[in-house]
Amino acid sequence: MKKVTKICCIGAGYVGGPTMSVIASQCPDIKVTVVDINQKRIDDWNSDNLDNLPVYEPGLKEIVSKSRGKNLFFSTQVDKAIDEAEMIFISVNTPTKTYGKGKGQAADLKFVELCARNIAKVAKDDKIIVEKSTLPVRTASAIKSILDNTGNDVRFEILSNPEFLAEGTAIEDLLNADRILIGGDDTESGKDAKNILSSVYEHWLPKERILQTNVWSSELSKLVANAFLAQRVSSINAISALCEKTDANVAEVSRAIGTDSRIGPKFLNASVGFGGSCFQKDILNLVYIARSYGLQEVADYWEQVIIMNDYQKRRFAEHIISTLYNTVSGKKIAFYGWAFKKDTNDTRESAAIYVADALLDEQAQIVVYDPKVSKEQIYADLDYLGTRSPEENRKLLTVVTEPMEAAEDAHAIGILTEWDEFKSYNWDTIFTKMLKPAFLFDGRRILDKDTMESKGFQYYKIGQS
Numbered sequence: 001m002k003k004v005t006k007i008c009c010i011g012a013g014y015v016g017g018p019t020m021s022v023i024a025s026q027c028p029d030i031k032v033t034v035v036d037i038n039q040k041r042i043d044d045w046n047s048d049n050l051d052n053l054p055v056y057e058p059g060l061k062e063i064v065s066k067s068r069g070k071n072l073f074f075s076t077q078v079d080k081a082i083d084e085a086e087m088i089f090i091s092v093n094t095p096t097k098t099y100g101k102g103k104g105q106a107a108d109l110k111f112v113e114l115c116a117r118n119i120a121k122v123a124k125d126d127k128i129i130v131e132k133s134t135l136p137v138r139t140a141s142a143i144k145s146i147l148d149n150t151g152n153d154v155r156f157e158i159l160s161n162p163e164f165l166a167e168g169t170a171i172e173d174l175l176n177a178d179r180i181l182i183g184g185d186d187t188e189s190g191k192d193a194k195n196i197l198s199s200v201y202e203h204w205l206p207k208e209r210i211l212q213t214n215v216w217s218s219e220l221s222k223l224v225a226n227a228f229l230a231q232r233v234s235s236i237n238a239i240s241a242l243c244e245k246t247d248a249n250v251a252e253v254s255r256a257i258g259t260d261s262r263i264g265p266k267f268l269n270a271s272v273g274f275g276g277s278c279f280q281k282d283i284l285n286l287v288y289i290a291r292s293y294g295l296q297e298v299a300d301y302w303e304q305v306i307i308m309n310d311y312q313k314r315r316f317a318e319h320i321i322s323t324l325y326n327t328v329s330g331k332k333i334a335f336y337g338w339a340f341k342k343d344t345n346d347t348r349e350s351a352a353i354y355v356a357d358a359l360l361d362e363q364a365q366i367v368v369y370d371p372k373v374s375k376e377q378i379y380a381d382l383d384y385l386g387t388r389s390p391e392e393n394r395k396l397l398t399v400v401t402e403p404m405e406a407a408e409d410a411h412a413i414g415i416l417t418e419w420d421e422f423k424s425y426n427w428d429t430i431f432t433k434m435l436k437p438a439f440l441f442d443g444r445r446i447l448d449k450d451t452m453e454s455k456g457f458q459y460y461k462i463g464q465s
């Protein structure tokens with residue numbers, strides 16, 4: 001069996017960057033080069049000031065500083081890195097299509113195809129290609145077809161190695177993965193390739209945790225894992241609505257059902273709705289695939305997870321409006337948090353975007369504070385929706401860098417992300433700064449109802465009447 005000495009990863013994003021940093025730090029004998037077409041991103045990865053890394057993840061700085069310049073490199077020289085490497089990870093983004101067939105559901109594979117064509121053009125010797133991006137089932141065969149038909153008579157082995165890291169805990173998830181999934185052909189060369197990739201992970205993970213499957217099982221498992229996780233969140237969110245109408249408390253229900261070992265305690269936190277780059281996209285993808293095979297009931301079943309999530313975001317916004325005497329027009333509403341979860345600067349599909357959009361439709365004046373998300377990103381998220389002009393978004397929504405400034409003269413505060421720092425704020429001071437009655441809408445269930453009410457807030461917590 002051949003050993004890998006040089007790895008290249010195309011795509012220096014939330015997945016490619018942290019994953020390759022961990023591989024480099026655990027495998028000093030392997031040279032890892034992460035390439036990206038975005039010069040700014042690469043400059044940021046190479047920045048002397050480690051606070052400027054393009055991805056914020058606890059523990060990432062330390063790992064990058066340990067390996068960068070030794071066996072970890074960030075570069076825009078894509079062709080050179082492809083040429084050198086024996087193993088190439090494809091970790092480019094695969095957004096939901098915004099045009100043509102499958103618009104709004106299918107994954108857009110144009111970046112993956114571009115990568116495959118580029119590899120085919122540049123490669124002069126045999127290579128193992130690893131799909132890291134989440135892809136619709138059977139993409140590996142499409143990549144193989146491109147490589148085999150446009151290549152320079154070079155042999156390519158295609159593996160699927162989906163990523164299961166969650167943002168905010170990426171480094172821990174990578175170092176201590178529950179499992180690594182490697183899909184590939186069951187031919188001799190396919191098995192060899194799977195073993196070679198396995199040997200990379202065996203630098204730090206026990207072999208039992210590395211599962212080998214056929215390539216389609218691997219591709220599908222990624223979509224299914226995310227669909228099951230998202231389904232749990234939608235299930236508990238559905239129950240949160242029912243709890244609010246009754247005297248049940250969703251936290252108590254979660255605890256009661258989670259202690260059943262068949263159900264388990266994780267992913268049962270009711271919230272304003274799940275976000276992130278994966279859940280919605282992967283479920284839409286699953287729905288699209290099921291429908292394209294004529295499996296209408298299967299498609300409808302999974303689509304309901306998204307419908308429930310949209311309902312939860314809408315419900316939160318509508319609750320704010322109805323509580324504020326059915327009008328938020330001209331009222332200042334502070335948002336604590338914009339990221340899709342704590343400990344990340346990623347905002348893709350964040351519930352905050354959709355709640356803000358609904359309130360801006362009612363002409364609310366929103367002031368956002370998030371400890372890690374930039375003003376530019378927040379405006380980009382809103383502009384991307386295309387609901388109103390960029391000028392109007394900037395007129396109605398402002399971004400501040402101080403939580404207390406956001407609270408000044410606000411009619412209400414909405415908690416949209418569960419950042420730990422929000423729990424330790426001086427809520428008495430916040431109360432005095434706000435207009436009265438001071439409304440507090442806790443979309444993440446991080447504060448205590450009795451405590452907040454005793455301070456004078458009109459406090460609403462998702463899933464509690």
Ligand code: UDX
Nearest residue numbers: 011012013014015036037038091092093094111133134
């Ligand atoms: C990843 C996976 O690729 C996606 O399929 C999965 O579902 C979620 O995580 P992520 O790393 O989060 O995506 O994406 P992003 O942060 O957007 O990074 C992708 C990078 O690829 C970008 O920096 C982009 O510039 C780069 N890219 C894209 C290339 O270098 N070449 C291209 O042709 C296209």
Ligand code: UDX
Nearest residue numbers: 163164165166167267268269271274275276278340341
């Ligand atoms: C997810 C998967 O967990 C990971 O395995 C996969 O590789 C990528 O997609 P990620 O999107 O980074 O990871 O974060 P995750 O922790 O799964 O949270 C997703 C969303 O669900 C967040 O908005 C989070 O706030 C929400 N959530 C999660 C809840 O609302 N309640 C919960 O109990 C758990």
